[in-house]
Amino acid sequence: MAINRIAFYHLETLFWIARLGTFAAAAARLNTTQPAISARVRELESHLGTALFRREGRSMALTPAGRELVRESEPLWARFQGVLMGCADASGARGVVRVGAGEIAAAICLPGFVTGLTRDLPNVSLEIDIALTVDLIQQLASGRADMIFGAGRVAHPMLRTLPIGAVDLVWLASPDMAASIPERAPVWSLSDASPLYRVVKEALAASRLADSPVNLCNNVRTMIDIVVQGGGIGAFPAPMVGEHVDSGRLAPVPHMPSLPQIEFHVAVRAAESDPLVLAIFDRASGLRI
Structure with missing residues (x-):
């Protein structure tokens, strides 16, 4: 077994393929090409005399020998990197x-x-x-x-x-709408996978707008633009709407339940x-x- 021929870049390549699952992803992470990654793996497997990966669909899975090598050598690799960073000027660190x-x-x-x-x-x-x-x-x-x-x-x-x-959330609408909120004013929120959605739904349930439709958008800035144009009301992070409030494009919505902070x-x-x-x-x- 030609251990003396194993270079640090062989182990680094092994770790990133194991972490990212494909040669292509490891190549992008290490700023090299997929053929170069494949060549490194072949070299390492040749030196060790055993296969380290097997293909599973589009991904590469570690063999038992590969898993053992990663488990035993990754802590050593991390300590080595730490030593190098400690000896070098931090401003010289490289990577993506x-x-x-x-x-x-x-x-x-x-x-x-x-x-x-x-x-x-x-x-x-x-x-x-x-x-x-x-x-x-x-x-x-x-x-x-x-x-x-x-x-x-x-x-x-x-x-x-x-x-x-954490940041405060505030109910806002255009000045005209804030002055006279209809009974079923459109409400805007991020998608139901966002923590903001749960906050909005819980607060609405305890408000006079409980029956209002909730419209979803995956972009806060777009929702702000819609509300500025009079398209409804929204609960927005205070730091993102300060200029709109100061300029009078948005106004607080009265008589709405207070909102918890978003952490x-x-x-x-x-x-x-x-x-x-x-x-x-x-x-x-x-x-x-």
Whole structure:
């Protein structure tokens, strides 16, 4: 067995295929080509004298030998990376980090966070995906994201989460509609997979608009535009509508039940061992919304 021919990039390739499930995804994560990934796997399997992956549909699954190699060597790899990062200037860190965020979290905390991150880690590339929190949780658990900013409770046995604050929700409408709310005013909310939907439904049930239709939209900014035009009322995060209220385009809706705050969390996989991802997660956990 030619152990002396096994390079660190062989193990790194193994870990990312195991985490992401396909050679193509590992190639994208490691900024190389799929043929290069395939060649690395063939080299590693040749050196070890055993198969490490088997194809299952479109994905690659670890063989028993592959699972054992990942389990035994990944902690060593993580410690080695940690040593290298500790010896090097943090600003020289390199890699591609995939960050997911809900639209509200993205609007409130991402611009400043990303600006500071790209300034301090100029060689790190970010891939940002905006989606509903429920989808982001699945992306993170499956390895398709490295870190997420989510609204509401981010609960999953495979994830580690930390709170980063909360925002107020306010009932708003156009000034004309706020002055004279019809009995069945259209109400706007994010989709029923969003924590905002549950909050809106519970508050409506205790209001004079309990029989009003609830319209769904997957984009907060679009809902704000609709309500500004007199298309109904909505419960919006205060930081996203401050300018509209100050300018008079939106007005508070009177006699509506108060709304609870929406909490925000940042999360990584509980088993995350990449020092760069953990360093960015530690930085994100210091945010206060």
